[in-house]
Amino acid sequence: MAKAHEKSIRELGGFLQKLHNPPAGTENYSIKLGFTDKGKGVVLTTDQTAPDVEFMWVYQIEASGDDFTALLGDRPEYIHNIKQGDRVEFKRSDIFDWLYVENGKIKGNYTACPLLLAGPKEQLEQYREVYGIVCD
Numbered sequence: 001m002a003k004a005h006e007k008s009i010r011e012l013g014g015f016l017q018k019l020h021n022p023p024a025g026t027e028n029y030s031i032k033l034g035f036t037d038k039g040k041g042v043v044l045t046t047d048q049t050a051p052d053v054e055f056m057w058v059y060q061i062e063a064s065g066d067d068f069t070a071l072l073g074d075r076p077e078y079i080h081n082i083k084q085g086d087r088v089e090f091k092r093s094d095i096f097d098w099l100y101v102e103n104g105k106i107k108g109n110y111t112a113c114p115l116l117l118a119g120p121k122e123q124l125e126q127y128r129e130v131y132g133i134v135c136d
Helices: 002-010 012-020 112-118 121-131
Strands: 026-038 041-045 054-064 067-072 087-091 097-102 105-108
Touching: 002 012, 002 097, 012 026, 012 054, 012 097, 026 087
Parallel strands: none
Antiparallel strands: 026 041, 026 054, 026 097, 054 067, 067 087, 097 105
16 A cells, blocks of 8 residues: 555646646546544544544545645545535645546546455456556
8 A cells, every 4th residue: 555655646746737727538536635533623644554544535626735625525434523525624745645537537546456456356357447447
């Protein structure tokens, strides 16, 4: 997972350029963030080994420099201080992974690959064919 995260960060600049000026045929820009409960709120982390971290996707992203806001797209399973649809504020340094859809195929979402590679080969082939996900 660490290598997938590193790859997403290496290619983050290209994603952000497209997010700011989406080319024709692209849609569904999303960012994966790591959340943990803290007091009555949440904090963000990119540390996969942090206790009680839950990684979830945000969408409808608005950016101003390195500051972002977006809506939480997932329904939390373990985190209690945030709910699906809540607006989230974050910084570029909080981004764990990203994705967008280009002509029906997923670009990015590198952290899906370690999970797919650990599962049945048929599932990996299905994701490759249907979604265009390419795992190194």
